[in-house]
Amino acid sequence: MKHLLLTALLSGMSGVSLWAQSINMPIIQTKYTADPAPYVHGDTVYLYTTHDEDYSEGFMMKDWLLYTSTDMVNWQDHGVVASLKDFPWYKGDNGAWAECVVERNGKWYMYCPIHGHGIGVLVSDSPYGPFKDPLGHPLVWRQEHWYDIDPSVYIDDDGQAYMYWGNPYTYCVKLKEDMISIDGDIMTMDRIDDYQEGPWFWARKNDKGEKWYYLAFASTCCPEGIGYAMSKSPTGPWKHMGHIMDHTPRTRGNHPGIIDYKGKSYCFGLTYDLFRLESSRHAERRSVSAAEMTYNADGTIKELPYFQDCKLKQIGTFNPYRRVEAETMAWGYGLKTTRENPSGPWNETLFVTDIDDGEYILVRGIDFGKKGALKFHASCSSQLYGGRMEIRLDAVDGSLAGAIDIPNTKFKYREFITDVTQCNGVRDVYFVFKSTSIQKKNLFNFDWWKFDK
Known part of the structure; x- marks a missing residue:
């Protein structure tokens, strides 16, 4: 059972994510x-x-x-x-x-x-x-x-x-x-x-x-x-x-x-x-x-x-300039990971599914370097209306670095690319999932991502 009201409440607290609060x-x-x-x-x-x-x-x-x-x-x-x-x-x-x-x-x-x-x-x-x-x-x-x-x-x-x-x-x-x-x-x-x-x-x-x-x-x-x-x-x-x-x-x-x-x-x-x-x-x-x-x-x-x-601090930073499996995260409450596509083929690797409107993936401490990233790639698939993925910095409602729209792909994975801005230094990155239609649940599947300089 998904708890969308709770997820929306936690993710919309004036830009303060659950992770950023004092609770470990x-x-x-x-x-x-x-x-x-x-x-x-x-x-x-x-x-x-x-x-x-x-x-x-x-x-x-x-x-x-x-x-x-x-x-x-x-x-x-x-x-x-x-x-x-x-x-x-x-x-x-x-x-x-x-x-x-x-x-x-x-x-x-x-x-x-x-x-x-x-x-x-x-x-x-x-x-x-x-x-x-x-x-x-x-x-x-x-x-x-x-x-x-x-x-x-x-x-x-x-x-x-x-x-x-x-x-x-x-x-x-x-x-x-x-x-x-x-x-x-x-x-x-x-x-x-x-x-x-x-x-x-x-x-x-x-x-x-x-x-x-x-x-x-x-x-x-x-x-x-x-x-x-x-x-x-x-x-x-x-x-x-x-x-x-x-x-x-x-x-x-x-x-x-x-x-x-x-x-x-x-x-x-x-x-x-x-x-x-x-x-x-x-x-x-x-x-x-x-x-x-x-x-x-x-x-x-x-x-x-x-x-x-207790406090659990990050050791070092996270490299975004490589293929990163989407099931890599510091926080992803409400999401699921699987290799099974109920209406499609078995995947060789896991992917993130059960993506509903307002949910998100947090990856902490991404080191973009001084010059930063210019482009973002994501591999996604959708059977119906799809949705949007926003790349937010440092908070769920933080600066919008970029976004991609995922349409109906007939459950086949496609690579989507978008320009990004402000992605420099060490930042927490939130991949925030939004509905763009009447579909509010199970928007799309998310396989992998990477940034380019």
Whole structure:
């Protein structure tokens, strides 16, 4: 269901966009996402998530998604990279729970709990997939209980890999170098105060050069905060150190993911804030949020306020002089991304659809350079009346840099070009979608864009 009145209200507040307000909203808006599993490789953050269906009341989860960013605020949607169908031994259509992905020796390993059926593993030559099951059975499945969920895999400096998981107990096992078989017995950790589920395992050195191992986790439900423990050994014993983010009635569940990226540290978690734009009732329609996290000199972590009250700043700027997939955005509430054209062919890449009058895409921190851009290109298609795309600077109703009209293209993609003005320096860019006819919803599809000097 689309909420046009709310979208129009948010986008028309005297030029102040939702993003520019003080509230730090979820980083993905075109789908419901949960259980963030961020992984840094090169200069890119690969953010793998679970996926709550739009109609979810309880947990309805069928697949795993991928988003990437090089600046922490603009995220490109890569769609579904794995699903329950990739495990031939599982015949159900629900239960794709909190995953973890790591890379080793050029292979990407995705550890996927299937609720009630243990933890499976998938392997790919690429972070984007396709992922395939090398085992034909779960990596871990103790059928006497349903505790085998929420894996976190970490490869230590000496090459030894560990997997932590479990609710309500914390389990650990070593993995062999092949990453698809266990090495030794499963260990049950001593009870960590306030531990519920969703462990996230990593290591770092403090200011004195002392190496510490960390275990963040969703703290006791409900509501769940994000707690953490520290140890001098990868297998414990663990000392509970408090909270990265305390319990708060402003959310319900949580699931941490922690990374270091470009000299900063980040805590990912989940909220219900996007669903709260629609309803105050409860349903399992969650959204991934993120905040910058800092350490004290001794290695302990400074407690964060709730995600809404944190700041998430852009790292660097965004290059507009290349083909940019339209599903790359800092904000796009109300829009959807897909590869499926109900009345047309399957696309090789995702595109933005479900575009209604008054909605927009925000791309933050675009660096046009001193001389700036002169032209704008966009690939779009429309089955009926089409609409208009306005290029606005720094606010939804900011300076109009240019516009293109998208007519009926019979659902075939066409490249549209227009002159632009004032596109110099570093600017936030809003692609604002407008109706030009009786059609107010589903105006057109948007595949990619670029600027030219």
